Amino acid sequence: MPADAVPSSGPPPRGRFAPSPTGGMHLGNAFAALLAWLACKSRGGRMVFRLEDLDPARSRPEFAEGLLRDLSWLGLSWDEGPDVGGPYGPYRQSERLHLYQEAAERLAARGLVYPCFCTRKDLRTLASAPHAGEAGPAYPGTCAGLTPGECAAREAAGRRPALRLRCPDEGVRFVDLARGELCLSPADLGDVAIRRSDRIWAYQLAVVADDAAMRISQVVRGDDLLDSTPRQVLLFHLLGAPTPEFLHVPLLVDEEGQRLAKRHAALSLAALRDAGVAAAAATGWLGFAAGLLPEPAPCRAEDLLPLFDPARLPRGPVMLPSGLADRLRRLS
Ligand code: GLU
16 A cells, blocks of 8 residues: 655645543643644644543543643644534534444445454453564454354344454554554454444544544644554545644653653643742743754743744654653743
8 A cells, every 4th residue: 555645745734632531631641732733833823622531440530620720721722622623623522422333334335344262361462462563462363253143143242342343454554743654464463353342432443434534634642642543544545535644752751761641640730830940941841842942941932933943853762861750840
């Protein structure tokens, strides 16, 4: 499958923030959000805020409010979103379920969807199996050849299937604005889950259905989602939607090389703010981490617009210095 041409200039893009309201925003999320905003706004684009709240067990309204508050505190703005509306709403995934159903039906009508009865245990066994390539263990197609009768017998026994996309035999190519062309073979791609066995639409399907429906033309997100991108490129192709341009940005990691997570509570934006850190100090440090500033001097997000250049991003994870919260407080 050919890589779509990826402009780094050209018409103003439609970019997006697509956070899941499952926790507070920390410096790592803020780094990706700042770079998404800079990539979009440095080319005069429109920014969409979409809440990815499909998992009711993990999503909470207070986290959603926190995300909106934290991004605004950093000086990042959006032109469309759950709070401001816009022509492609609603901007909460939980209110867009019909779109995912429609997308799945279109794929199913082409014979591309099959029920998968593998349990989590089956998949964990798979996950620990040695596997070449960076894409992670691909689903080996255990349920791909089940007959309708075999499926019915499993359902009659009370087993609830997930739904999987039957991947074509071609590999997928796409271009990352910083890395250039990347490709993944069908064996590494595997058959992607598009709906979980609890009937919750899978991230891969929902994100593509939404990016297509919202006319998103630029996706900037953390390197942790790089493995998802070829699967999503495939879905864009199968759904007949144009593929956005992609930029995967480095992760911020702690001194042990672990990516920032909820347990790094002192580096959440709310905790930094409460500790007296000014937004300009956090923004300046993030701009420095992105290679846009020679030193972490306080600045506003818009001051970074003329400096934005994906080629200046560090190539690997960015390690946070120890005592960062204190250093940011002194910069404030
Ligand atoms: N909702 C995803 C997350 O919070 C990000 C989705 C995306 O950027 O594609 O990790």
